[in-house]
Each structure stands twice: as structure tokens, then as C-alpha cells.
Amino acid sequence: MEYEFRHDPASGQAKAVFSFEQQMIGPWLEVEVGHNSEMLSAxxxxxxxxxxxxxxxxxxxxxxxxxxxxxxxxxxxxxxxLNGSDDLPEALAIQELHIDENCISACGLDDFRQILLSWAKFTNN
Known part of the structure; x- marks a missing residue:
């Protein structure tokens, strides 16, 4: 699985960029986890x-x-x-990703744990 964490040069916000197959993991990390250590622990x-x-x-x-x-x-x-809406989340719409709204990104549980730990280190959580 290919991914990269970087800081947006304009805003300084932490960004996560993943390969096409796992592209939703990036916006999920940015929106749902961000710098929230409680969410990361959960x-x-x-x-x-x-x-x-x-x-x-x-x-x-x-x-x-x-x-x-x-x-x-x-x-x-x-x-x-989940709710049948046709609207993409704002983080995906802004990035103009070419995806099917019904797309699901998946990865192994061990890889997912490593992603979370790497994100925590990158964002100093």
C-alpha cells in the first residue's frame, strides 16, 4: 500500500495521500482523526x-x-x-477525486493499525 503524509504548504494542515485503491483513507484521517488523540485511541x-x-x-x-x-x-x-445520498463528503469533493460514490477503501487490519500509528507520529498525537 502506497501512501504519503505531508503538510499543505498554504494551510500547514496535515494531509494524507493514498494510492487509488485506498484513497478514502486519506480524507478519513484528515477529517475524522486529524489531531484528535481520543479518536485515535478509540x-x-x-x-x-x-x-x-x-x-x-x-x-x-x-x-x-x-x-x-x-x-x-x-x-x-x-x-x-450508508444513507443513500448522492453528495460526496466535502473533503472528497474538494480534491476532485474521480471515484464512485459507492466506493469503499479497504486494507488489512495490521496495515490499518500501522497507518494510525504513523499518522499519530506525523501529527504528534
Whole structure:
């Protein structure tokens, strides 16, 4: 999986850019996690719960995106996919990504944990 964290030169905001197959992970990190250490901790705890089989699946619904964690994978999708709306989240619309509104980005649970830890280090969370 290819991704890069960088700071926007104009705003100084942390940005996450992912390969096409996982492109929704970037806006999810920016919008839902950002510098929020509580959200980061909650996601890492949720990963631990599904890995230890205390729960088979956990869904975390944010402002614009939802994450579904299973024993092996993490799935990120815009909430518009869940409610049937045709409007993309603002973070995706601004980036003018050429995606299907029903698109779901997925990655392995171990990779997802590493992404979260790398994001925390990058944003000093």
C-alpha cells in the first residue's frame, strides 16, 4: 500500500495521500482523526477488540466517513454510501477525486493499525 503524509504548504494542515485503491483513507484521517488523540485511541482499542474476538465487527461512524473493522480488514466509506445520498463528503469533493460514490477503501487490519500509528507520529498525537 502506497501512501504519503505531508503538510499543505498554504494551510500547514496535515494531509494524507493514498494510492487509488485506498484513497478514502486519506480524507478519513484528515477529517475524522486529524489531531484528535481520543479518536485515535478509540480506533486502536477497537482494533484490539476485533483482533481478540471480543467483538466480530465494529463500526465507527464519524461526521463524514464510517469505518468498519473486522478480524482481518478495515473498510472506510463515505457516510453518503450508508444513507443513500448522492453528495460526496466535502473533503472528497474538494480534491476532485474521480471515484464512485459507492466506493469503499479497504486494507488489512495490521496495515490499518500501522497507518494510525504513523499518522499519530506525523501529527504528534
Amino acid at each position: 480506533m486502536l482499542l477497537a482494533i484490539d477488540k476485533v483482533e481478540s474476538e471480543h467483538q466480530h465487527e465494529i463500526m465507527v461512524t464519524g461526521k463524514e466517513y464510517s469505518v468498519t473493522l473486522t478480524k482481518n480488514d478495515a473498510y472506510i466509506q463515505p457516510n453518503t454510501h
